[in-house]
Amino acid sequence: MRIVIDGMGGDNAPQSNVEGAVNAIKEYGINIVITGDKEILEKEFSKYDFDKEKLEIIHTTEIIENEDKPVKAIRSKKDSSMVVALRLVKEGYADAVISAGNTGALLAGGLFVVGRIKGIDRPCLCPAIPNAKKGMTLIADGGANADCKPRNLVEFAAMSNIYAKKVLGLSNPRVALANVGIEEGKGNDLVKKAYEELKNIDLNFIGNVEARDVINDYTDIIVCDGFTGNILLKSAEGVAISVMGLLKETFLSSTKGKLGAMLLKDDLRKLKSFMDYAEYGGAPLLGVNGGVIKAHGSSDSRAIKNAINQGIKFAKGNVLQDIKDFVVVNKESEE
Amino acid sequence: MRIVIDGMGGDNAPQSNVEGAVNAIKEYGINIVITGDKEILEKEFSKYDFDKEKLEIIHTTEIIENEDKPVKAIRSKKDSSMVVALRLVKEGYADAVISAGNTGALLAGGLFVVGRIKGIDRPCLCPAIPNAKKGMTLIADGGANADCKPRNLVEFAAMSNIYAKKVLGLSNPRVALANVGIEEGKGNDLVKKAYEELKNIDLNFIGNVEARDVINDYTDIIVCDGFTGNILLKSAEGVAISVMGLLKETFLSSTKGKLGAMLLKDDLRKLKSFMDYAEYGGAPLLGVNGGVIKAHGSSDSRAIKNAINQGIKFAKGNVLQDIKDFVVVNKESEE
Known part of the structure; x- marks a missing residue:
């Protein structure tokens, strides 16, 4: 199981995201992927003592700000920490993504990068x-x-x-x-x-x-x-x-x-x-073809850790498959 | 100026309505008309010392309860304290009506008894x-x-x-x-x-x-x-x-x-x-062709007195005429 964190998203980024990730690694023993400026993130992680084997930092060069127009930001900032994190879920490399960044952009990214579950309007x-x-x-x-x-x-x-x-x-x-x-x-x-x-x-x-x-x-x-x-x-x-x-x-x-x-x-x-x-904790975006959890913009490390735990349960519980099964049953009942 | 009170409407009827009416007569010196069971109302008013010349009780035999279906109640309980009070406004005998009774019924009564201002949808x-x-x-x-x-x-x-x-x-x-x-x-x-x-x-x-x-x-x-x-x-x-x-x-x-x-x-x-x-105080029903003030169901005498004061200001301020003027101007600007 791998959970990806939008390292640069949120009012307290990257500090809260990094501390939340460290605590999640310690408490849940899972693998964390984090996207963002490698130098900044490495410096932040160096403050903590934890199993470094469980962490992967993926360097990105852009950040989607709260003031950015959601759809435009998703389309133009292709190397932002948020878009890259969403892509890792889309490609199946990670099981769920946590972001405390721009809500509208995450919704747009859920639709345009991860994509809808077929049959969910x-x-x-x-x-x-x-x-x-x-x-x-x-x-x-x-x-x-x-x-x-x-x-x-x-x-x-x-x-x-x-x-x-x-x-x-x-x-x-x-x-x-x-x-x-x-x-x-x-x-x-x-x-x-x-x-x-x-x-x-x-x-x-x-x-x-x-x-x-x-x-x-x-x-x-x-x-x-x-x-x-x-x-x-x-x-x-x-x-x-x-x-x-x-x-x-x-x-x-x-x-x-x-x-x-x-x-x-x-x-x-x-x-x-x-x-x-x-x-x-965070709010799940349900109906897209991957685990996407929106953490509150002002999330502290505890909120991030809680959101990571939601992402873990989302993946373990096969929520996606259950939604797909509902689509099939619902369609049959309409026919 | 005459304000009519639905004497039997509200959780604390008729006590709060009567006490509120007495205090409004004393404080604002206006004429109050109250609808309801004459015997019960007279007994209640006998507790207070005030200028009896300023009070008129109109006997009614029915009460619209909170459980009543609004439209049906307005249509079938023609001799209810609420319908008769609304009719007094419709006929121009009173300048505004105050009711703490069934909200839905008062809305329906505003439409069906008092009627809409022409041009207000x-x-x-x-x-x-x-x-x-x-x-x-x-x-x-x-x-x-x-x-x-x-x-x-x-x-x-x-x-x-x-x-x-x-x-x-x-x-x-x-x-x-x-x-x-x-x-x-x-x-x-x-x-x-x-x-x-x-x-x-x-x-x-x-x-x-x-x-x-x-x-x-x-x-x-x-x-x-x-x-x-x-x-x-x-x-x-x-x-x-x-x-x-x-x-x-x-x-x-x-x-x-x-x-x-x-x-x-x-x-x-x-x-x-x-x-x-x-x-x-109360909530006005705006757009009907008369002053209709809905007092909170649990109104005490102070809330009733405040609602009466709203009715007085509504009438004195020519709110109805101003709304009619808006309709004319608005229509012209559309043409």
Whole structure:
């Protein structure tokens, strides 16, 4: 098993990527390939003591920046750490790729470099958000496809269901449609039609979920178009960050508040870490013909190591083959 | 000026409605008409000392419950407190109606009893959510229309802009489109087309806003389809409630936590009240030919009084006439 890391991608590159790779080699005993500026990477790796046999550095000369236009960057920066890493998966040299770089570019690279699985119309990005029961909930699609057809939502459901079983270890993931009410027949045209189709697919479809209940562990997977998924995720994130800010402000506004906050310091840190979704590893891009994991842009070494572990489970669990099997079954049922 | 209150609508009916009406009579000196069971309402009003000349009770025999199917309820319960209240606005006897009852029924009643303003394709519901700068942000549409055309979003923008000026007193409201990124050209087909049209309308259009920034006072008005508006609102609400729950749990889990929480009791109460959007009064239904304000289902007397004040400002500000003027100008610019 080989996992490839886009060495230069992410806000804390290459440091976090290198430290995450070292810790993954130590903890999981796997082989890591890393792409990027060889000199810089070698210097960074020289800080650590680990089994050098398990590391391969592939020199690349370009970097895709956050400001780059995704499709253009993938097409023009052929020797970037991201494109080369994706190509190693495409060519079968590595089993999965981890990148904390430009999200749009990774989505475009998934499509144009790795390629779609035949029979899947649109790949989806599946980030996980923490819920109040200290578990997590997958959003499929979390933002790859702004406009969707009912068929796309059905594929998102099937693919994320496989991922939840094989990578997250859930035996019978609950799958729900993001909607404005829980009753059947609610919502816009897209979700009404998708609801009908989801009833006929072999998965644990529990119906609709309202956005306010997502955090209450109502479901393991939320199916929606990528526009809705983005709104859902970002709205939750914005409020969580703001409430922490307000708390801080409130606590610092009086001596009594400061004293109280001092006593609660450890508890507040726990709360903050719960709400920090960067801790929950990366988001898989499902539906492309290889393992592609998007790590959060601000990933620290722990997030990178967690994302590598996701890549390992993705490969070991044969997620790709299961998705291909779904395509066959789904096609047969349509005929 | 006369404001009519659906006396039997809401979780705390009729108590909160009656107390809110009494306080509005005292504070604003206006005439209140209230619909509902006369005997029950008279008994409730007898608890208060106020100018009885300013109150009129109109007896009704039916109540629309939260469980009732909206359209069916409006059509079959003709003598309900809600339908009769709406009719009083339709007939011009009252200037605006306040209801804390079944939201779907009020939307249906707005359309079928009060009727649309000619030239407005779809009315929208405009709830306000608190932002972290202690102001509020209007969501247009907050849930009335699951499927929208670009034209609808333009109308939502124009109508909520008028409301923000006349009722909220903003001189030049900022209007933004809910989107997955701030750059022009982002998003689904609907928002891309709406963006183009909004550039050509006479209002302070500031472009796109991401859901994570809504709470940061980025804009005064967020324009979106009702499906997106519902997801945005409910996701924020769910997280805010959950975080408060987690805080409570965290604080009660240790002696130190309990001590700290005791010191912070007043501050936490302030924070909770900030996040309680019921405090921010009601949501207007814009685009129907009369003032219709939806108060939160769990409204207390203060929320009802605030909603009555919104109704007064709605009528005094000639919001309806301004919307009709927009229709004329907009039509001319299309010709």
